Amino acid sequence: MRYDNLIQPDNGQAATLIHLTDKGRLAAWLALQSDAVRTAVAAQKFEGGNNDIAILPGDKPGEWSVVAGVTNVEGAGIWHLAKAAESLPEGTYRIADYDVSDAMLGWMLGQYRYHEYLSEPKLTGPRILLVKEAGRIPMAALQASATALVRDLVNRPAADFGPNALEAEAKRISKVHKAEVNVVAGEPLELGYPLIHAVGKAASREHAPRLIELEWGDPRHPSIAIVGKGITFDTGGLDIKPASGMRLMKKDMGGAAHALALAELIMAAHLPVRLHMLVAAAENSIAGNAMRPGDIIKSRKGITVEIDNTDAEGRLVLADTLTKAVEDKAELIIDFATLTGAARVALGPDLPAMFSNDDSIANALLAASTATADPLWRMPLWGPYMEMLDSDIADLSNSGGAFAGAVTAALFLQKFVPDTVPWIHLDTFAWRPTSKPGRPKGGEALGLRAVFGYLADKYSAR
Incomplete structure (x- = not known):
């Protein structure tokens, strides 16, 4: 439409x-x-x-x-x-x-x-x-189209929307806005992004894992990285989810949908930034070669991770992707992920949990969320809980246990982002369980307009 x-x-x-x-x-x-x-x-x-x-x-x-x-x-x-x-x-x-x-x-x-x-x-x-107010029509239409894109992608069944389809969507957007797309798959992915490969290696060849990168804008402008979790279906792996938990797992690529929509908003609005969008695309499937509980995998950053739970896979693919964003000297990193059920228990379906290592950016983003009527709620990167991610035989465990699940997931990700790099992590649901006017049941953009509003305010004023 x-x-x-x-x-x-x-x-x-x-x-x-x-x-x-x-x-x-x-x-x-x-x-x-x-x-x-x-x-x-x-x-x-x-x-x-x-x-x-x-x-x-x-x-x-x-x-x-x-x-x-x-x-x-x-x-x-x-x-x-x-x-x-x-x-x-x-x-x-x-x-x-x-x-x-x-x-x-x-x-x-x-x-x-x-x-x-x-x-x-x-x-x-x-x-x-x-x-x-005719002058406000174009921006409202851009945001409506971006919201609709998130909804469309999340609503699509996983059989028709695997990692290959996420790649095709990135290429469609890049063609419209004259951006560049690079895709890492196969042996280069296994060697360079071992956590992404480990999560997705049990999927069929058609749904093989990959890292999708889109770059746009003047290299002289501030560099921002938009990272999205693109788990196109999540069985839970060998730690398999129950049927009730697996029913909506087509939406586990909701972070990638947000990243794609935000990238298109940034390009369509011609924000003066150097954009680097990264989507870790994989299907967490089950087969004889699936990642096992107890496996230890060396991440792109060199940190070894013991797999305590194969259903804590989103943080794994994000870890390698955040590492790449840091390597490319992003001045600001924002990631979107349907990461934890704990965030939904704490805040419900409408309110994404926001974590940040920079108080000024977090406060500005909260102000933007109020201004755009797209609410966020800041959660703490509570350092003492890092001990929940301890492993006896590796640098880090991928699961922190039963307590503070959204916090320990964010702390896991923080290990892959230096304190010197401003970083925002949004644990979003990407789904609306009941309908409201203008917001039908199904896939939903939650946090998208808030982040865009923050970026537009920050960079349009330069």
Whole structure:
């Protein structure tokens, strides 16, 4: 779907009017309406609550308008028009009396549908919103497209979206934005990125592991690395997951989806940076050559890792990938990963856990998350818990046990990033278990807009 045509400049063209109200203003608004409108509102049991919608009769046959309830008409938020965009008939609309520029993204994403595998998809025509703030349309459309890309990639079944498909997606993006892609696979991967190889070596040849790199931008600009965990399906390996835990593991490449979408946002917005996107792509499968509990693997950095649990594989592929980002002298590293169930236990599905070794960057990112209505929550890199990753016979264990799982996973990754390199780690769910207006059940971008907002503020001001 194209999103850039769902919001258009208001040049006075014909459109159906949408009135906004809230519970506190409903009585005053109704007092100004005709008897026919008040009757229609009562018949539809419209109470002015957030996401309430009622169709209103017009003065002439065929004429009609809409009243939509929001939390507060003086501060309509990002999702306040999403329900209207989902449910109103095809057509062109404008808002009466209020500026709704902040709600443009929700209007566009309210029309997102994933129907690639439906034999008879329920297709609907576009609902177009006219706005006065025309200059804000392109950025809202870019962010809607990036969010939709994450959703599309995460929703796709693993049989159709292995490491080869992640590579193809990176090449598609690179072609559009004239970036360069390099892929390391086969023997060079085994020799140069042994942890990535170990995780993915049991998969079929079609789904063979690889490191996917995309580079773009002027080498004279600040170098930033965007790293994504691309486990296209996670069985848990020989420490196999139960069926309930494996059911959604097509989404374990959600970090890679975020990395690809953020890379495209950066390039489309022409941020003055030297971009290095790295995706560690593998399927954690089961076969006779699968990585075993008790194996010791020497990482790209030279740190030896004892495999305590083959289901703690995401941190392994990220370790080699972070090492490569450091080698290439990134001035800032940001990684996205669907890394731990512990983060979901602590913070739930909507709130990514954010870790950072730099307080100023962490604070700026939290401010950006508030400004973009894309929440994050900072978690501690609590150094004393490093002892949970001790191994008797290797430098490091890949699993810290039952306690503080999100923290010990982040501490594991920190071993591969020097303190001198600013680093952000986002442990995101990449999935929405229940639907909300503009946010259907399924794959979801969580933390994407916050990070982009931070980067745009940081580098556009240079």
